[in-house]
Amino acid sequence: MPAKIVSFVTMKGGSGKSTSAMCLGAYWHKSGKKVGLIDADPAGTLVRWIAAGADLADMPAITAGPDSVDAGIDRLLKSGLDHIIIDTPGFQSEATDAAIRRADLLIIPMRPSPIDYQVAIDTAEHIADLTSASVRFLLSQTTKGSVIARHMRAQMEAANAQPMEVELSARVAYGEAALAGTTPSYYQPRGAAAREIAEYATEIGNLMVARRKKARKASEPV
Ligand SMILES: Nc1ncnc2c1ncn2[C@@H]1O[C@H](COP(=O)(O)OP(=O)(O)OP(=O)(O)O)[C@@H](O)[C@H]1O
Ligand SMILES: [Mg+2]
Incomplete structure (x- = not known):
C-alpha cells in the first residue's frame, strides 16, 4: 500500500497546524503505524519539538525547503x-504548494474566529487551484460548546466547506506536552486531550479509507 500523505495548510499563523500535525503523527507512531514527518516550515517547529524529548525520537522527521519537499x-x-x-x-510558499500537490488529504486548521475563517476559505480556494484531493477544516483551540465555535461551523457548512466533526479544544496539556518534546497521547494518555486526539486520528483514518474506496471505484472498468 503506498503511503498516504496528509498536509496541514493555512496561510494564517498560529492556527494549530504544527500541533495538529504532530499530535496525529505521535498518535499513529504510538499505535505502531510507520509514519514520518516532513517539516516544511523554515521555523523547524516539528523537528525542534521532537528533539526536546525522547518519546518521538525514533519517528522519521526531515526538514524540507521550497525545492526539497x-x-x-x-x-x-x-x-x-x-x-x-x-x-x-x-504563509504562501513553494514548499506549501508542493505539500498541497502531493497530499491525499489536506487539513486546514483554524481557530474559531472570523479572521481565521476568512484566511481558511482563501486557503481552500488556493488548494482547489492545485489539486482535487479531499480538504477538511479542523476547528482548533476551541472552547467546548462556545457560541463562536458553533457559529463558525454553521458558516462553514453554509459555504459548503467541510469541517471535521472533531474539534481540538484549547487545553494546557498541548503546551505542557510540547515542552516535554511529546504530545498528550504519551504525556497524559488517559487525559481529555489524549481522548480528543484519538477521536481526531480515527476521523482522519476514516477519511483516508473513504478516499481510497472512491479512487478504487473511479478506476474500475464501466
Ligand atoms: N488545542 C490547543 N490547546 C492549547 N494550545 C494550543 C492548541 N493548539 C495549539 N496551541 C498553541 O497555540 C500556538 C500556535 O499553535 P501551532 O504552533 O500549532 O500553530 P501553527 O499554525 O503551526 O503556527 P505557525 O503558523 O506559527 O506555524 C502554540 O503555542 C501552541 O502550543
Ligand atoms: Mg507551525
Whole structure:
C-alpha cells in the first residue's frame, strides 16, 4: 500500500497546524503505524519539538525547503512508510504548494474566529487551484460548546466547506506536552486531550479509507 500523505495548510499563523500535525503523527507512531514527518516550515517547529524529548525520537522527521519537499516525500516513501504528515509555514510558499500537490488529504486548521475563517476559505480556494484531493477544516483551540465555535461551523457548512466533526479544544496539556518534546497521547494518555486526539486520528483514518474506496471505484472498468 503506498503511503498516504496528509498536509496541514493555512496561510494564517498560529492556527494549530504544527500541533495538529504532530499530535496525529505521535498518535499513529504510538499505535505502531510507520509514519514520518516532513517539516516544511523554515521555523523547524516539528523537528525542534521532537528533539526536546525522547518519546518521538525514533519517528522519521526531515526538514524540507521550497525545492526539497518532493525529494523529501520520495525519500520517505522509499523507506516504506505507511503515512507521511507534512507541516507547512503560515504563509504562501513553494514548499506549501508542493505539500498541497502531493497530499491525499489536506487539513486546514483554524481557530474559531472570523479572521481565521476568512484566511481558511482563501486557503481552500488556493488548494482547489492545485489539486482535487479531499480538504477538511479542523476547528482548533476551541472552547467546548462556545457560541463562536458553533457559529463558525454553521458558516462553514453554509459555504459548503467541510469541517471535521472533531474539534481540538484549547487545553494546557498541548503546551505542557510540547515542552516535554511529546504530545498528550504519551504525556497524559488517559487525559481529555489524549481522548480528543484519538477521536481526531480515527476521523482522519476514516477519511483516508473513504478516499481510497472512491479512487478504487473511479478506476474500475464501466
Ligand atoms: N488545542 C490547543 N490547546 C492549547 N494550545 C494550543 C492548541 N493548539 C495549539 N496551541 C498553541 O497555540 C500556538 C500556535 O499553535 P501551532 O504552533 O500549532 O500553530 P501553527 O499554525 O503551526 O503556527 P505557525 O503558523 O506559527 O506555524 C502554540 O503555542 C501552541 O502550543
Ligand atoms: Mg507551525
